[in-house]
Amino acid sequence: MESAFESPIWDFAQSRQRKGLARTAVNAEQTTTQISATDSDEDLVRRVQSGDGNAFEELYHRHVRRIYALCLRMLSDHRQAEEATQDVFVRLWESVGSFQFRSAFRTWLHRLGVNVVLGQIRTATRRGQKTLSVGDTEIFEREVAEAMPETRLDLEQAIARLPAGAKEVLILHDIQGYRYREIAELVGTAEGTVKSQLSRARRLVREALAR
Amino acid sequence: MKDVNECKVVEELLSPFFDEELNEEADALVRRHLDTCGACLTKLEELKETVSAINALPIEATPDEGLWTGVADATGLDAGVPPLHGRDRRGFRFPRLMQLAAMLATLMVPAALVVGGIRLLSDGDDAVDMPVLADVEPAPSPPAPGAIGRPPRAPRAPVSDGRLEALIGALSDSDAQVRRTAARTLGDMGDRRAMQALVGALADSDGEVRRWAAWGLGEIGAGDGQVTERLMEVLLSDPVDEVRRWAAWALGEIQNDHAVPALAAALESDPAQEVRRWSAWALGEIQDERAVSGLVTGLKDDWYEARRWSAWALGEIADSRAVPGLSEALLRDESAEVRRWSAWALGEIGDPSANDALSKALQDESAEVRRWAIWALGETGGR
Numbered sequence: 325m326e327s328a329f330e331s332p333i334w335d336f337a338q339s340r341q342r343k344g345l346a347r348t349a350v351n352a353e354q355t356t357t358q359i360s361a362t363d364s365d366e367d368l369v370r371r372v373q374s375g376d377g378n379a380f381e382e383l384y385h386r387h388v389r390r391i392y393a394l395c396l397r398m399l400s401d402h403r404q405a406e407e408a409t410q411d412v413f414v415r416l417w418e419s420v421g422s423f424q425f426r427s428a429f430r431t432w433l434h435r436l437g438v439n440v441v442l443g444q445i446r447t448a449t450r451r452g453q454k455t456l457s458v459g460d461t462e463i464f465e466r467e468v469a470e471a472m473p474e475t476r477l478d479l480e481q482a483i484a485r486l487p488a489g490a491k492e493v494l495i496l497h498d499i500q501g502y503r504y505r506e507i508a509e510l511v512g513t514a515e516g517t518v519k520s521q522l523s524r525a526r527r528l529v530r531e532a533l534a535r
Numbered sequence: 536m537k538d539v540n541e542c543k544v545v546e547e548l549l550s551p552f553f554d555e556e557l558n559e560e561a562d563a564l565v566r567r568h569l570d571t572c573g574a575c576l577t578k579l580e581e582l583k584e585t586v587s588a589i590n591a592l593p594i595e596a597t598p599d600e601g602l603w604t605g606v607a608d609a610t611g612l613d614a615g616v617p618p619l620h621g622r623d624r625r626g627f628r629f630p631r632l633m634q635l636a637a638m639l640a641t642l643m644v645p646a647a648l649v650v651g652g653i654r655l656l657s658d659g660d661d662a663v664d665m666p667v668l669a670d671v672e673p674a675p676s677p678p679a680p681g682a683i684g685r686p687p688r689a690p691r692a693p694v695s696d697g698r699l700e701a702l703i704g705a706l707s708d709s710d711a712q713v714r715r716t717a718a719r720t721l722g723d724m725g726d727r728r729a730m731q732a733l734v735g736a737l738a739d740s741d742g743e744v745r746r747w748a749a750w751g752l753g754e755i756g757a758g759d760g761q762v763t764e765r766l767m768e769v770l771l772s773d774p775v776d777e778v779r780r781w782a783a784w785a786l787g788e789i790q791n792d793h794a795v796p797a798l799a800a801a802l803e804s805d806p807a808q809e810v811r812r813w814s815a816w817a818l819g820e821i822q823d824e825r826a827v828s829g830l831v832t833g834l835k836d837d838w839y840e841a842r843r844w845s846a847w848a849l850g851e852i853a854d855s856r857a858v859p860g861l862s863e864a865l866l867r868d869e870s871a872e873v874r875r876w877s878a879w880a881l882g883e884i885g886d887p888s889a890n891d892a893l894s895k896a897l898q899d900e901s902a903e904v905r906r907w908a909i910w911a912l913g914e915t916g917g918r
Contacts, residue, residue, distance in 0.1 A: 377607075377612040380610075380612065381603070381607070381612070384603060384606060385603075388598060388602065388603075389595035389596060389597060389598070390594060390595050392595075392596050392597070392598040392602075393593065393594055393595050393596035396596050405598075406598055406599060406602055406605075409598060409602060410602060410605050410606050410609060413606045413610075414606060414609045414610055417606075417610040417612075418610075468596075470597075471596035471597050471598070472592075472593045472595075472596045472597075473808065473809065474593055474776075474777065474780075474809055475592055475593050476588065476592065479588055479589065479592060480592070483589070494589070497554070498586055498589040498590060499589060499590070499592055499594060500594075503556070504551070504554070504556050519550070519551050519556065520547075522550055522551075522554075523547065523549075523550035523551070526550055526582060526585055526586060526589075529585055529589065530581060530582070530585045533585070533588075
C-alpha cells in the first residue's frame, strides 16, 4: 500500500522551500556555511559526513516531527517517545557515515527510526511494561492532543490500546505505508504473521470505535 | 444458499485482499465470493472505512522545544543556544515539566520556515551570547524572504486527457472513499484543468472530499476570482474545521488579495485554532496592508501559534502600523517564540519607533529573543 495519505502539510513545507527561504549557519568548526531550505537532504548528508553540525541541525528540523509522531504512536508515551526520538538522531549522527546514497535519505532515516523504536518496545516488553495502562489513558490523550492537535483522539486511543505486535504492524502499514514484506523484515517475523496481525488490529480498532 | 464456511475464510482474507497482498488464487476466491455475498461486502466496506480513517491520521507531531538541545548535547554538538543551566545539560531527558513548556513554546514550524534566520558565531567560551553581527545578513538565496510574487512550481509529469477525465468523473462516484482519492490525486497532479471540478467538490457532502478539494486547489495554486470566492465561502461557513483550515491554506497559496477580509475574519473569530493559525499564515503570504489591523488583533489570540504566525505575517507585510502591537507582544507575550518572531518582524519593518521595545528586549530571559532583538536593532538603525 502506498503512503498515500501523507499530510498535505508536507506540501506546505515544500511551498516554503520553493520560496527559497534560507538561513546563515555556522558549523561545528566555526566555519560559516550557507544552509538553504532548498538544499536537498542528500546535499545536507554530504555536509554532515564532513562534520558539518549545522547541516545536521537542518536535517533534524526537517525530519523530527515525522520521527516523533512515529515514536509517540508506537510507545504511547510522550517521555519515552522523546527519548526514542533523541536516540534516533544520536544514532543518525553516529551512523550517517555509512549512508551510501543508494536510497532516499528520508526512507533510510525513517527505517532507522523504526528500528530504534522497535528496539525500545522489545526492551520494555522484556521488563514487563505495558505500552498503555488503563490509568495512563488521560495522560496519553493530553499528550497526543498537544503534539497533534488535529488528530482523532478516539482513533488514537483505539490504536494505543491494541495488543503488542498488532499495534506495531498497524502503525507501520496503515500510517507509515510499509508493505507486508517490509514489515516482516523490520519486525523479524513471517509475512503471514504480519497479515493476520494487521487483520486483527483493524478489526479491534473497528470494534473499539463502534463502542 | 450462502456458504457459511466460505464466509469465515473470506472474512480472514478481506484485510490482505483490500491491501492487494493476496496471491492470485485467493484474490479470485474473494472476488467470486463478494459477487454473491452482501454480508461480506458490507464487512469490506467497514474495513475500508476504518483503514481510511487511520490513513488520514496526521503523520507529524510536535515534540518539546528542548529536544534539539538534548540531541546536540548527546552528540557533542553546540546547539547554538546557551543552556540556562549548563551543568545540568548532560543526560538531559525531558522532564515532565517540559510538557507545559511545550504548550507555550513548541517549535511547530517545518525547518524550512526558519525565516531569514541567523546563527551566531561563538568563540567557544562563555561569550556565546555575544553574536557577531556581521554574520547576520540573510543568505543570498533568491528570492529573499518577503519577495512578492510566486515562484514557479516544480514541473510535473503531463497528465493525459483520458486520465484527467476519469479522475474528474470519479469525483461524482457514489462511494465517498473513491471521491476522496480522486480529489487527492487531482490535487497531487496540480493540473489547472482540474480546477473547476475541484471547486465543485468543495460542495461535496463528505468533509474529507471537501478537505482534499481545498488542498488540491491550493496545490494548483492559481485560479480566477471564482475559485477564491468559493474558498472564501468555505473558509467562513464549512462546518468541518479541517476543511476551513485547508481553505485558508489554499487561499494563501493562491494569493488573491480579495481573500484578505475573509482571512482576517477567520483569524479573528474562527473557533478552531488551526484555522486561525493558517489564516494568519495566508495573510502573510498575500502581503496586503489591509491585513495589518486583523493581524495585530491576532497577536492577542488565545493560542500561541496563532500569535506567532500573526507576528510572522506582520513581518512579511512590513507595515509600520504594526509596530505598537508587535512591541507589546515582544515585551509582554508569555511565549518566547512569539516574542522572538515579534523581534524578527520589527526588524523586517525596520522602523526606529521600535527601538525602545527592542532595547528593553535585550533583557529578555530567552537568549533567542535577545539575539533577534539585537539583529532587529541593526535593521532599524537603533544601535
